[in-house]
Amino acid sequence: MTSMTMVEIGAIERELRQLWSESAEKSPDGQAVIRALTLNLIACTHDAEHADRMTDAIQQLTASHPSRAILALLQPDAPEPRLDGFVQANCLLSRRGTPQVCGEQITLDARGSAVQQVASLILALLVPDLPVVLWLSHPDPFDAPLLARLRSVVDRVMVNSQAFAQPTKELVRMAELERTVSSGGLALHTFAISDLTWASLTAWRELTAQFFDTRPLLPHLRRIDHVTITYQAPNGANNPVAGLLLAGWLASCLAWVPLEDAVSIEAAQIRFHLRRPAVGVGTGAIRLVTIDLCPVEAGIGAMPGLLALHLEALDGITASFRVERAETPGYALTTATIAGMEPISRLARCEEPSLADLLAAELRLRHRDQTFSDALRVAGLLAARLGRDI
Numbered sequence: 001m002t003s004m005t006m007v008e009i010g011a012i013e014r015e016l017r018q019l020w021s022e023s024a025e026k027s028p029d030g031q032a033v034i035r036a037l038t039l040n041l042i043a044c045t046h047d048a049e050h051a052d053r054m055t056d057a058i059q060q061l062t063a064s065h066p067s068r069a070i071l072a073l074l075q076p077d078a079p080e081p082r083l084d085g086f087v088q089a090n091c092l093l094s095r096r097g098t099p100q101v102c103g104e105q106i107t108l109d110a111r112g113s114a115v116q117q118v119a120s121l122i123l124a125l126l127v128p129d130l131p132v133v134l135w136l137s138h139p140d141p142f143d144a145p146l147l148a149r150l151r152s153v154v155d156r157v158m159v160n161s162q163a164f165a166q167p168t169k170e171l172v173r174m175a176e177l178e179r180t181v182s183s184g185g186l187a188l189h190t191f192a193i194s195d196l197t198w199a200s201l202t203a204w205r206e207l208t209a210q211f212f213d214t215r216p217l218l219p220h221l222r223r224i225d226h227v228t229i230t231y232q233a234p235n236g237a238n239n240p241v242a243g244l245l246l247a248g249w250l251a252s253c254l255a256w257v258p259l260e261d262a263v264s265i266e267a268a269q270i271r272f273h274l275r276r277p278a279v280g281v282g283t284g285a286i287r288l289v290t291i292d293l294c295p296v297e298a299g300i301g302a303m304p305g306l307l308a309l310h311l312e313a314l315d316g317i318t319a320s321f322r323v324e325r326a327e328t329p330g331y332a333l334t335t336a337t338i339a340g341m342e343p344i345s346r347l348a349r350c351e352e353p354s355l356a357d358l359l360a361a362e363l364r365l366r367h368r369d370q371t372f373s374d375a376l377r378v379a380g381l382l383a384a385r386l387g388r389d390i
């Protein structure tokens with residue numbers, strides 16, 4: 001249930017108090033209305049259509065993360081300056097006799113030179129003593145003026161690398177920023193970085209790790225020599241960041257080290273060369289690992305994302321581990337094939353998470369995601385090896 005009122009900018013807090021009072025009076029069956037704010041969520045975009053999708057996601061988040069959400073729709077190229085504000089309460093439909101939990105949203109529609117006023121207005125609207133999360137929906141988020149203005153108060157910055165205008169370039173920048181903030185390189189304040197594309201890989205990482213939960217298959221984990229990551233590149237746009245992040249995760253977990261300048265590109269396929277510790281041949285011995293990123297052209301409207309992950313161990317006993325999207329929507333097929341054994345296959349749930357699901361997963365993090373940080377470090381090295389944007 002939502003209600004919306006247009007307000008003057010200076011009267012936002014007063015209108016919010018009035019809105020809560022009216023919500024309590026209109027509550028069905030005399031149910032209590034609880035204003036439960038757990039964080040400040042600042043969402044920023046330049047696109048009105050995406051602002052609507054962000055609003056929908058924020059409303060869905062009320063179930064797990066009721067917040068004071070401040071949605072900033074910034075259109076600096078508009079010819080006339082204008083700054084409008086709207087407030088709304090986001091309330092969940094509750095069972096009879098249970099309290100109705102609500103969050104709140106302030107929407108700031110800024111155009112032309114009025115965009116410059118938004119940062120100071122946001123600072124004045126933050127609820128004290130609650131975490132501050134900045135969600136940037138920009139193709140070049142690390143150039144966003146709002147990030148520069150708010151970085152001293154922000155606890156977490158969320159981006160979506162799948163939407164980067166220059167994917168590999170921005171991935172390198174994100175890795176550099178993560179390294180800076182995680183090492184305390186910002187003297188006065190530090191923050192964590194979240195990537196919704198990384199969050200979308202959670203099911204793939206879990207299904208891959210499950211191969212090696214069983215003792216007979218575990219020894220093959222350290223013997224992986226070849227990795228093939230196949231992903232969908234819709235409308236001719238080749239954005240390899242999901243594949244790079246997955247490759248970074250594997251490499252950081254298994255102590256693979258990228259080789260200098262060891263990258264080749266053939267058509268759209270990218271191949272990286274890394275080294276790993278050799279198994280069973282003495283201390284200090286190494287073997288080469290290759291990682292292939294293979295885009296598959298998809299039709300107009302197809303969702304970007306992973307199609308298959310294939311791990312192969314080629315020295316000694318050959319072994320193959322594959323996770324791929326199944327024909328049945330919402331499922332993945334996993335197959336383990338070991339020389340001399342019958343293949344082991346199963347159909348596992350692997351639903352495509354919604355935008356609200358991805359946000360909720362990242363908002364559950366209370367501290368820096370070290371697994372992401374490690375994966376991003378290697379993914380940034382791999383992206384830098386490309387030397388140009390794909």
